[in-house]
Amino acid sequence: MTNSEIYIYILIMAGVSMMIRIVPLTLIQKQIKSRFVQSFLYYVPYITLAVMTFPAIVNATQSPLSGTLALFVGIVAAWFGASLFQVAVSCCCSVFILELFIL
Structure with missing residues (x-):
């Protein structure tokens, strides 16, 4: 495994971690009113x-x-x-x- 491959893997991992946090913030902009979803979360x-x-x-x-x-x-x-x-x-x-x- 070369250094460039390691950096590519780190960038992909960082991108996936950021998307997991950013996508819910951009898609859900209102307060969640469903009691089921609130209790689930x-x-x-x-x-x-x-x-x-x-x-x-x-x-x-x-x-x-x-x-x-x-x-x-x-x-x-x-x-x-x-x-x-x-x-x-x-x-x-x-x-x-x-x-x-x-x-």
Whole structure:
């Protein structure tokens, strides 16, 4: 791969990234009044984050079993009102204990 090819790829990537941001701004100039579209756009970032995060939680450990257990421990801790730090610590401890003693 030559330097000129790399610059062409970077320019194409920059152009696509800009078009993704510019086209909606130019096509949609009025406020969106549809409740369905508004709610859809509201939840898109959360869904995207969940789709990227949940597989990583399970696959980041040595065994999928410990990752799955950590996911359930985190869900239960968050359900009972634990802070983000407490949820993270409980998940890390559950993975550490499971992989240290059981696996």
